[in-house]
Amino acid sequence: MSQSKHDAELGQRVHQFLLEQNLESNINFDIVNIDNADKISTAWTSLLLSLGFPSSAVDSQANRLTDFYLNDRFSGLNYDNFPRITPLPNSQNYKEPLIARNIEFISTCEHHLVPINGIANIAYCPQGSIVGLNKLNLVLDFFAKRPQLQETLTRQVLHVLKFVLKTDDVAIVIKAKHNCMSLECVDNSTEHLTFEFSGIFATDVSYKNLLLSNF
Structure with a gap:
């Protein structure tokens, strides 16, 4: 039997971690589930x-x-x-950054409920274990798929990766366009940049530049 691509148990540990770190989204998570589909559909009907x-x-x-x-x-x-994240032994004792560049994502502005289109660079330096680089994409995608602020998205992804990968050496840079600006007749050529660096990425300029070079 194939293994599920989701991990609810890890998800609950991540949720609790974000609550403890005061980084969780301002959402009532107790009512966001498929059991409330009828109630949500009724609300859509009333609105329409x-x-x-x-x-x-x-x-x-x-x-x-x-x-x-x-x-x-x-x-x-x-x-x-x-997403299910299965660590693998770092058998080659690789210590340099593993980087996923130009990860495209779509999120939703929590103020206007319109799309945020962005790209991200994410990196980490492995310790005792490594994970597939696509896991960085999947964590970003998970947190992008909710009403968001770009600043919150940046911090959530970085701190959750530190928690899951068990390393302080994590970095993320996000560049995004907010479509709410064009809807308000503001020039939407503006791109918003957010970033956070931890561990060696915070102290070594050359490591920072690995993430910022294509932005």
Whole structure:
């Protein structure tokens, strides 16, 4: 039997860690689950009717929106969806940075509920174990799939990777465009840069430059 790509038990430990570090999103996680799908669909129905959508189409639209947000766009609110991360022995005793560059992601502005389109560079220096580089992408994707602030996303990804990878040597740089700016008639060529460096990435300029060089 194939192993699940999700790890609910690790997800709950990550959730508790973020709560303890005061880094968790300002969301009532107790009510964000598939059991509330009917309640969410009813709320969508009420909203769509209030906006003047034809009643004949509202039920199917509400169901599609509920499925889209619960199972895709906001799936990062459910820690049962946290990615499975299986450490492997660092048999070669590799100590230099492992870097994932130009990771594309889409998140959602928590103020306006419109897309944030960004790219990220993420790196870590392994200690006793390593993980596949795609795991860095998956952790970013998990936290991007919820209402977010770019600053919060940056900090959550870095600190969770430190927690999961058991190393202080972690770094992340995010560059993103916020579509709420164009909707408010502001020039959306503006790109917002956030970053956080820990361990050797915070103290060694050459290591920092590995992450910042293509930004």
